[in-house]
Amino acid sequence: MIRFEHVTKRYEDGTTAVDDLSFEVAEGELVTLVGPSGCGKTTTMKMVNRLIEPSEGRIFVEGKDISTTDPVQLRRRIGYVIQQVGLFPHKTVLENTATVPHLLGVKRGKARERAAELLDLVGLDPATFGDRYPEQLSGGQRQRVGVARALAADPPVLLMDEPFGAVDPVVREHLQNEFLRLQQAVRKTVLFVTHDIEEAVRLGDRMAVYGEGRIEQFDTPSTILGAPSNDYVADFVGADRGLKRLSVTPIEEGDLEQPPVLHLDDPLPARLDARWAVVLDGENNLHGWISAEHAHSDSGTVRDHARRMEAWLPVGATLKQAFSTMLQHDAGWIAVIDKDSAGRFLGILTPARLHEALRRSTAADGRDIAREDVELESITGIGRR
Numbered sequence: 189m190i191r192f193e194h195v196t197k198r199y200e201d202g203t204t205a206v207d208d209l210s211f212e213v214a215e216g217e218l219v220t221l222v223g224p225s226g227c228g229k230t231t232t233m234k235m236v237n238r239l240i241e242p243s244e245g246r247i248f249v250e251g252k253d254i255s256t257t258d259p260v261q262l263r264r265r266i267g268y269v270i271q272q273v274g275l276f277p278h279k280t281v282l283e284n285t286a287t288v289p290h291l292l293g294v295k296r297g298k299a300r301e302r303a304a305e306l307l308d309l310v311g312l313d314p315a316t317f318g319d320r321y322p323e324q325l326s327g328g329q330r331q332r333v334g335v336a337r338a339l340a341a342d343p344p345v346l347l348m349d350e351p352f353g354a355v356d357p358v359v360r361e362h363l364q365n366e367f368l369r370l371q372q373a374v375r376k377t378v379l380f381v382t383h384d385i386e387e388a389v390r391l392g393d394r395m396a397v398y399g400e401g402r403i404e405q406f407d408t409p410s411t412i413l414g415a416p417s418n419d420y421v422a423d424f425v426g427a428d429r430g431l432k433r434l435s436v437t438p439i440e441e442g443d444l445e446q447p448p449v450l451h452l453d454d455p456l457p458a459r460l461d462a463r464w465a466v467v468l469d470g471e472n473n474l475h476g477w478i479s480a481e482h483a484h485s486d487s488g489t490v491r492d493h494a495r496r497m498e499a500w501l502p503v504g505a506t507l508k509q510a511f512s513t514m515l516q517h518d519a520g521w522i523a524v525i526d527k528d529s530a531g532r533f534l535g536i537l538t539p540a541r542l543h544e545a546l547r548r549s550t551a552a553d554g555r556d557i558a559r560e561d562v563e564l565e566s567i568t569g570i571g572r573r
């Protein structure tokens with residue numbers, strides 16, 4: 189979808205911003221470009237929509253050499269989101285979002301209808317926010333309008349240059365989650381520049397780690413964290429990459445333990461050989477849990493004594509989410525449910541199993557994991573049984 193072939197950019201003052209860059213981004217793939225300031229990320233990005241022309245090499249978008257494509261036509265196929273969103277201050281949120289379709293000849297009413305849909309899609313209620321002006325929005329809300337506007341012409345390609353760079357870390361995480369959800373729905377081909385390694389790992393299907401003007405490694409976040417190709421990449425992703433791996437390793441069914449289980453309408457058991465049991469409804473969906481103390485009460489059914497379960501996640505959620513759910517609920521384990529059904533209970537994830545899952549993920553890259561393990565254990569204590 190986007191292909192760089194031996195692309196070099198030398199500015200007039202002799203600075204080589206990118207040097208002999210070759211890579212390919214597949215259709216529907218999100219690639220993060222990450223690296224220190226001045227390493228050539230923005231230059232790479234701006235060459236894709238011809239805001240900057242390469243000195244050497246060729247770039248293809250949708251199979252076409254872009255040097256032969258009219259820049260205006262090209263940019264219609266490419267949404268662009270930048271940190272300083274650049275909304276028109278004198279236009280409302282709805283008008284801002286409808287600008288591009290309107291310019292492309294979509295009738296005003298239709299363009300506004302589409303803009304309202306997009307605002308909804310990025311989590312802004314058009315009835316509440318549509319008539320506001322940019323200055324009446326928070327930083328995070330402005331960024332969302334920026335994303336909605338970039339999507340308005342339904343371009344197959346999105347270029348995003350530090351789009352969430354100007355908001356605080358909490359809002360940033362929120363925007364990242366929303367963007368991931370959105371991307372699942374729209375499946376654009378995305379180049380996403382960031383200097384934040386956590387963001388690159390979280391969002392990227394693959395990531396390009398830049399050194400000076402060059403890509404040092406281009407691979408999945410999991411491989412880059414597990415098997416950095418050289419010392420530069422290892423240093424860049426950081427000594428805590430074992431912990432970062434938590435955010436790219438999914439919970440799998442094989443990671444789960446099977447605890448004692450009771451059903452809501454069961455009579456209270458005479459004996460429970462554990463300190464607690466998971467409680468399911470008639471469809472084997474997760475309802476909650478019951479402690480041995482309550483299970484041995486002398487009256488009622490399981491339903492009367494079961495407590496609701498707050499600490500749960502769908503299978504496929506990340507180990508990081510699992511860990512943070514445990515901390516948030518001060519829980520010694522979390523329940524894991526099927527992600528496709530209405531909540532069918534699959535098993536529980538304990539700290540020991542979480543640690544094993546992390547080992548599995550690291551071992552899959554065939555590396556010596558001893559040091560990372562020690563680090564992880566000393567930070568979290570989760571390796572100890």
Ligand SMILES: Nc1ncnc2c1ncn2[C@@H]1O[C@H](COP(=O)(O)OP(=O)(O)OP(=O)(O)O)[C@@H](O)[C@H]1O
Nearest residue numbers: 199201203205224225226227228229230231232383
């Ligand atoms: N117009 C220009 N003329 C000369 N040098 C430039 C020009 N634009 C960028 N550069 C240089 O090219 C190099 C790459 O810049 P670029 O903006 O692509 O980096 P970046 O990785 O996006 O950095 P940052 O994360 O700070 O935005 C830098 O050394 C920069 O100073």
